[in-house]
Amino acid sequence: MPEPVIACEDVTYIYRRGTPMEAPALRGVSLAIRPGELVALIGPTGSGKSTLIQHFNGLLRPTAGTVRVAGHDLWAPRADRRRARQQVGLVFQFPEYQLFEETVRRDIAYGPGHLGLGEATVAERVDEALHLVGLDPARFGERSPFTLSGGEMRRVALAGVLAMRPEVLVLDEPTVGLDPRGKEEIIARLETLHRQGLTIVIITHSMDEVARLADRVIVLAEGRVVMAGSPAEIYRRDEDLRRVGLDLPQAALLVRALRARGLPVADALTIGEARAAILAAFRG
Amino acid sequence: MEFATYVPIGQYLPSDSAVHRLDPRTKIVATTVLMVVLFFVSTFSGLGLFGVTILAVLAFGEIPLGFALRSLRPVVFLLLLTVFLNTFFAGGAPSRTLFTVGPLVATEAGLRTALFIGLRLLLLVAVTSLLTFTTSPVELTDGVEWLLRPLRRLGVPGHELAMMMSIALRFIPTLLEETERIMKAQMARGAEFSQGNVLKRARALIPVLVPLMLSAFRRSEELALAMEARCYRGGEQRTRMKELRWRAADSVAVAVVTAACVLFLRVR
Numbered sequence: 209m210p211e212p213v214i215a216c217e218d219v220t221y222i223y224r225r226g227t228p229m230e231a232p233a234l235r236g237v238s239l240a241i242r243p244g245e246l247v248a249l250i251g252p253t254g255s256g257k258s259t260l261i262q263h264f265n266g267l268l269r270p271t272a273g274t275v276r277v278a279g280h281d282l283w284a285p286r287a288d289r290r291r292a293r294q295q296v297g298l299v300f301q302f303p304e305y306q307l308f309e310e311t312v313r314r315d316i317a318y319g320p321g322h323l324g325l326g327e328a329t330v331a332e333r334v335d336e337a338l339h340l341v342g343l344d345p346a347r348f349g350e351r352s353p354f355t356l357s358g359g360e361m362r363r364v365a366l367a368g369v370l371a372m373r374p375e376v377l378v379l380d381e382p383t384v385g386l387d388p389r390g391k392e393e394i395i396a397r398l399e400t401l402h403r404q405g406l407t408i409v410i411i412t413h414s415m416d417e418v419a420r421l422a423d424r425v426i427v428l429a430e431g432r433v434v435m436a437g438s439p440a441e442i443y444r445r446d447e448d449l450r451r452v453g454l455d456l457p458q459a460a461l462l463v464r465a466l467r468a469r470g471l472p473v474a475d476a477l478t479i480g481e482a483r484a485a486i487l488a489a490f491r492g
Numbered sequence: 493m494e495f496a497t498y499v500p501i502g503q504y505l506p507s508d509s510a511v512h513r514l515d516p517r518t519k520i521v522a523t524t525v526l527m528v529v530l531f532f533v534s535t536f537s538g539l540g541l542f543g544v545t546i547l548a549v550l551a552f553g554e555i556p557l558g559f560a561l562r563s564l565r566p567v568v569f570l571l572l573l574t575v576f577l578n579t580f581f582a583g584g585a586p587s588r589t590l591f592t593v594g595p596l597v598a599t600e601a602g603l604r605t606a607l608f609i610g611l612r613l614l615l616l617v618a619v620t621s622l623l624t625f626t627t628s629p630v631e632l633t634d635g636v637e638w639l640l641r642p643l644r645r646l647g648v649p650g651h652e653l654a655m656m657m658s659i660a661l662r663f664i665p666t667l668l669e670e671t672e673r674i675m676k677a678q679m680a681r682g683a684e685f686s687q688g689n690v691l692k693r694a695r696a697l698i699p700v701l702v703p704l705m706l707s708a709f710r711r712s713e714e715l716a717l718a719m720e721a722r723c724y725r726g727g728e729q730r731t732r733m734k735e736l737r738w739r740a741a742d743s744v745a746v747a748v749v750t751a752a753c754v755l756f757l758r759v760r
Contacts, residue, residue: 267676300673303677308703321682
């Protein structure tokens with residue numbers, strides 16, 4: 209097995225430590241993200257997902273436990289956390305709220321500009337990142353980010369992280385609050401990036417996105433990893449999922465409902481699979 | 493990086509202590525009087541007693557000492573500056589020289605003044621924190637509004653002022669959280685906020701301040717809309733869920749504070 213890009217060992221994190229409002233957010237989380245995989249991190253609100261990913265690039269220091277990026281302990285003495293921030297590209301929730309520059313191009317250049325690259329290299333990276341998120345540099349480059357649509361702004365913010373050429377892309381609910389087309393554009397871009405070999409970790413509440421994208425699913429509840437496995441394995445344990453407040457993808461619910469009505473449909477997770485399964489059942 | 497934790501100024505610490513249950517008017521008036529009296533206290537023993545009183549109220553209010561101390565953190569710089577300036581520049585001519593640093597001369601009188609003013613500044617912040625620790629923003633607004641009532645005839649919009657104040661207080665933690673979020677997002681893009689000289693650090697803040705301003709404006713518009721959607725139109729004929737009620741404990745508190753003030757001013 210290849211060495212994990214990100215490895216957490218027994219990570220515990222307590223918010224507001226030492227005050228009367230102390231609250232544990234993570235209670236001994238261990239996991240490993242391997243090169244090239246797309247991992248979905250799911251769990252109910254308050255399960256510690258957003259806290260966990262801030263440990264991946266050293267924004268939060270674990271109260272106990274270790275976090276390694278490409279084998280290096282982030283909190284060892286002399287650890288290079290700036291390098292970890294380049295290796296692990298973190299895209300926060302509603303990342304469009306972090307845009308600040310006058311032009312799209314300059315905003316995307318903010319990240320690579322911190323890497324000590326030459327001006328020409330930075331410009332190259334900006335173009336490359338814009339292409340990766342499906343925005344034409346000639347059309348969008350010189351516009352103010354604040355004149356764009358919500359979906360476009362989010363893609364610019366995503367480009368701002370991609371321009372640092374991270375080895376792992378970590379996204380916190382990248383499609384939340386977008387219209388269906390905006391969602392589809394982001395998801396399709398992530399699929400492409402994943403196909404090109406980028407390691408991706410995505411937090412999402414959409415079970416349909418999990419079914420469609422993920423190679424592996426990690427379920428978090430009350431600050432602990434409660435389940436981990438392939439989407440098919442996870443969705444087989446629907447009782448356990450419901451117990452922590454999660455549910456199955458729409459397609460899986462549909463085939464189950466059909467089966468309950470007597471149509472012998474095979475299991476399916478995505479709409480495509482459901483379509484094939486239902487057609488097969490009718491052809492008998 | 494956790495921001496909101498370290499700046500508990502203006503933060504309410506819910507509890508059901510005797511101090512929390514006092515009428516907000518009592519606490520506002522008491523705090524105001526104590527602040528004024530603080531400027532008339534002229535002896536170290538007076539300041540000392542003042543400090544002891546604050547510690548006692550903290551204990552009655554069930555506020556952990558560590559939490560209270562942290563609220564003093566934002567003024568540490570101001571405090572050090574005050575002490576520094578006074579030590580070297582406040583001493584009158586006929587005073588014994590303690591030590592010199594280059595051209596700067598520290599005098600005994602200067603040091604005394606420095607310590608006195610420093611202590612006074614510290615107590616000033618502490619006494620105001622006491623009010624916000626033990627009084628929820630809603631109570632605070634109700635109290636201020638009631639106290640501004642007599643000024644209404646003069647055209648002072650008491651309700652509006654109180655509402656503005658409570659909204660401002662309510663949004664301090666929100667804006668801190670927002671700042672933390674944006675700083676983290678920019679740090680994820682390689683930003684450094686704690687390196688380089690003053691100019692460099694100030695420039696590093698632009699990518700934080702621009703999104704912060706935008707979000708503050710967005711929030712204020714949303715809040716105004718939400719208030720209007722619920723028919724908010726200022727103080728006219730507005731009733732409250734919790735009426736202010738003066739209790740025996742409030743009279744006792746007022747008496748105690750008055751006695752304490754006399755003591756602070758008289759003690760030698």
